[in-house]
Amino acid sequence: MLRFGCSQIVIDRIDPLVNPGQLPSPHLHQVVGGNAFNVSMPSQDISQLASCTTCSYSDDLSNYWTANMYFRARNGSYKRVPQIPNRELFQDKFTAQTKGGFVVYYVSPGKGQVTAFKPGFRMLVGDANQRSKKGNGLKSQTCFRCYSGANWKGDDAAPCQDARLDTEAFPTGPCSGIRSNILYPTCWDGKNLDSPDHKSHVAYPTSGPALFTGSSVGSACPSTHPVKIPQIMLEIVWDTTQFNNKADWPADGSQPFVLSTGDNTGYGQHGDYVFGWKGDSLQKLMDDNKNCMGSACGGLKAQDAGKANACRVSGKVREEWEGWLDKLPGMEGMPM
Known part of the structure; x- marks a missing residue:
């Protein structure tokens, strides 16, 4: 497992995957990763276009982006919910100063068992327009976890697998923080680097979305998508503590949070990805078969957080x- 923090590189209303060339795009995103991020991104080696990254590993010039979360007060006004680094995972000099953004995980079942993404690869998980539950629910590709006490109790449990801890919709009561998890597909058709819906070229194992842990290591890919690829998971911790006064919540007592898509259910949580690792560095990391966090791994070294935080992209929409x-x-x- 490889896990590392990425600071925000920009918050902007552009989406080079779903709405390439459209300025502005329909809704706001928070973006992390390399500074090649733009209104449109050519389907070539992004690592050759970017000169810096906000991620802990300087060889990762990929981009990852999600919707923002807002609090909607009883008077109808909105305020963005800030993000905070994930607990004790990032307490060394490389990651303790991560600004906003989120944690990125890459998971492999072991040496030689996954094929790293190729230059030009991109994908999308989730549906920004979804507003209701689909199928049987958990195991799910996205979920929320409501922290109910100090020290983010329950943070170590596997995400999106336990209905006692996780929900596909927004939590309904006050939390000491809300964790978002987005689990990307782990099977590839072996041919297409993208598809018109940015989803059809990838798939989840036959057992459904899950981390490469325990029994999921041996989960079979469908015959249409036979190639195992690294599992990417995004983990965002939203600091909701300043919004826990229920007197500020909607008068009917309903939960007050909304994604920047206008979704007040949470079912529309989604994540975009454009691959941009340098050379064969990701393949080496996946074959290294170590747990890596903010230190040397597979020949890579983490960059100082100050350097990562200095990487920026200018906002395009004023x-x-x-x-x-x-x-x-x-x-x-x-409506207000």
Whole structure:
């Protein structure tokens, strides 16, 4: 397992995967990774276009992005919910100063058992337009966990597998923090680096979404997607503590959080990915068969957090997305 922090490189209303060339795109995203991120991104080796990254490992010039989370107050105004680094995972000099952003996991069942992504590879998990439960629910590709006490109790349990801890929809009560997890597919058709929906070229194992742990290590890929690829998981911890006063919540007592897509259910949580690791560095990491966190791994070294945080992309859309807002960016027609 490889896990590392990535600071935000930009918060902006652009989406080079789903809405390439569209400025602005329909909703706001938080973005981490390399500085090649732009309104459109060519389907070539992104690592050759970026000169820096906000991620702990300087060889990872990929981009990862998700919707932002907002709090909607009883008076109808919105405020962005900040992110915080994930507990004790990042307490060394490389990662303790991660600014916003989230944690990225790459998981492999062992040496020689996965094929690293190729230059030009990209994919999407989740559906920004989903607003209701599909199928039987957990095991799920995305989930939320409500921390109910100090020290984020229950943080170590596997995500999106336990209905006692995780929900596909937003938690309904106050939390000491809300954790989002997004689990990407682990099977590839072996041919296409992308597909029109950015999903069809990849698939989950026949057993469904799960981390490569325990029995899932041997999970078979469907015959249509026979090639095992590294499992990517995004983990975002939202600091909701400043929004726990229920007097500020909707008058009917319903949960007050909303994604920047306008989704107040949470079912529309999604994540985008454009591969950008240098050379064969990711393949070496997956074959290294070690747990790596903010230190040398597979021949790589973590970069100092100050250098990572200095990497930036200029925002393309000039609009307010911070502080108290009358409406979400791009959601002019959304009712107050």
